[in-house]
Amino acid sequence: MIAVIDYDAGNIRSVEKALLALGQEVHITGEPQEILRADKVILPGVGAFGDAMENIRSRGLEPVIRQITDRGTPFLGICLGLQLLFDSSEEAPGAKGLGLLKGRILRIPQTPGMKIPHMGWNSLHLENDGKLFRGIEEQSYVYFVHSYYLRAEDKTIVKASTEYGAHIHASVEKGNIFACQFHPEKSGDVGLHILKNFVGL
Numbered sequence: 001m002i003a004v005i006d007y008d009a010g011n012i013r014s015v016e017k018a019l020l021a022l023g024q025e026v027h028i029t030g031e032p033q034e035i036l037r038a039d040k041v042i043l044p045g046v047g048a049f050g051d052a053m054e055n056i057r058s059r060g061l062e063p064v065i066r067q068i069t070d071r072g073t074p075f076l077g078i079c080l081g082l083q084l085l086f087d088s089s090e091e092a093p094g095a096k097g098l099g100l101l102k103g104r105i106l107r108i109p110q111t112p113g114m115k116i117p118h119m120g121w122n123s124l125h126l127e128n129d130g131k132l133f134r135g136i137e138e139q140s141y142v143y144f145v146h147s148y149y150l151r152a153e154d155k156t157i158v159k160a161s162t163e164y165g166a167h168i169h170a171s172v173e174k175g176n177i178f179a180c181q182f183h184p185e186k187s188g189d190v191g192l193h194i195l196k197n198f199v200g201l
Contacts, residue, residue: 002199003038005065006030007055009045009080011183018185022196032064040198041068044185045080046145049105050092052080062098069100072176074201082172082179083148091148101174103152111165117147122162122170122182130159130173132180132197142170142180142187142194150181 004015006028019026019042027034035041043065045052056062069075077085086097089105097105108116123139149168152158160171160180171180178198184191 001025001027001038002040002042003035004028004042004044005035005061007045007052007059007061009047009052009055011044011046011079011185014183015042015044015078015185018192018195019199022192022199024199030059030061032060035061035064036067038068038073040074040076040201041065042076042078043081043084044078045084047080048091049080049083049089049097049148050095052084053092053095053097056084056098065098066100069177074176074198075178076198077177077179078185079146079181079183082150082181085177085179086150089148100177101152101157101172101179102154103150103169103172105148106151106166107148108146108165108168114165116165117145118164119145122164124160124162124170124182126160128156128159130171131201132171132173132178132194133159134197136190136193140190142182142184142190144170144182146181 121141157172157174158169184194
């Protein structure tokens with residue numbers, strides 16, 4: 001069973017739909033015990049960093065997420081879910097993230113001709129042999145919706161990157177923790193293949 005954590009962040013139903021298309025049993029839940037019973041856990045999200053962390057903490061989900069990641073359960077953060085895995089974000093000065101990975105969440109710089117938020121398809125440069133990208137071709141296109149981006153401290157955890165006004169670390173993996181800034185559930189066949197790779201871990 002795959003648990004998709006419900007903490008009042010957007011984009012949960014599209015993640016559920018993609019997983020159901022892959023034949024998976026999916027539970028959308030904010031219940032700690034149900035999340036802890038899952039074989040795999042996904043933290044999705046579209047929204048604001050500070051509000052999201054407040055929701056996670058007020059629902060008692062932070063220790064649950066730590067327990068899951070500590071015991072080796074495959075864990076996938078998507079979009080805002082990636083950003084929350086880090087210490088902090090320029091979007092919410094003073095708000096403390098989960099701090100499971102090291103890096104900075106920065107605002108995409110204003111660049112002539114480039115709109116923020118970044119909404120649309122960008123190609124990925126694959127690196128460091130990511131498990132999520134097995135069978136995915138270099139420069140495959142995936143779908144992004146974001147105004148902030150990751151600059152990881154440890155470059156070896158970066159498995160895919162893209163360019164949009166900055167060099168964006170688009171996906172990271174460390175141990176059982178996986179994360180994508182883009183939306184695999186909205187990225188067509190490539191995205192489904194990425195989710196299938198996660199399901200197969």
